[in-house]
Amino acid sequence: MKKDALLDAAESVLFEQGTQALTLAAVADRAGVSKGGLLYHFATKEALVKAMVARVIEEFDDLIDSHLDGDSPGAYSRAYVEATFDVLTGEDRAYRRWSAITAAATVPELAEPLNEAMRRWHGRDPGEDRDPLAAMVVRLAAEGLWEVVSHTPELYDGEQLGALKQRLLALLQR
Structure with missing residues (x-):
């Protein structure tokens, strides 16, 4: 197998x-x-959890990469938002997997790869965006939405999620 x-x-x-x-x-x-x-x-169970964490990080990195549209200002933040909404609105509802895996990675050494990924995803060079502070707010808002939807998936319907995505992307254009 x-x-x-x-x-x-x-x-x-x-x-x-x-x-x-x-x-x-x-x-x-x-x-x-x-x-x-x-x-x-x-x-060990720890090796299994570590592999699950590594896989979801790699999948999200690949999603971000699939949305990158060059080196233009804000490209990474736009790709991050697009990837987040792919996870939130995709048919497999991947955010549920993430929530479960994150809950399993309670031991610091199991959570460290996820912590490192968060540092990488959210600690980008501020010079890459037109408005670095707005880019941080947008990425944090996307992250917060992911957390909320993980706990209450029925809170926002597809139309609302689409509107939120468009607003976040628009904030990156200002």
């Missing part, structure tokens, strides 16, 4: 049943492999 299928199984257990249910036995059962088969790829 491939690592991605094992990570998918772990994410399913985590999302559906919570952090307490995330055990190697539960993941192996969900994946339809023996515990030994899971241990071949992930020797």
Whole structure:
């Protein structure tokens, strides 16, 4: 069995049943492999959580990269907003995976890769944007919206999310 299928199984257990249910036995059962088969790829629960965190960070980095439109002022912040809304409005509702994985990464060494990614995503060179302070506010607003939607997905419908996205992007143009 491939690592991605094992990570998918772990994410399913985590999302559906919570952090307490995330055990190697539960993941192996969900994946339809023996515990030994899971241990071949992930020797510990911590290694499994670390791999889930690394995967979602890589996926978000790839989303940002897919929206970059050159080196124009604000390109990164626009790409960050676009990527965030891809996660929030996509069919797979990836923000739910993120929330579950973040909850599982409670031990500092497991959370550090996510903390480092946050420093990278939010600590960009202010000179890259027309209005560096506005860019920070926009990225933080997108991050906050992600957090709110993670806890109350029914709060905003697609039309409202679209309007919020357009407003955030417009703030970057000023």
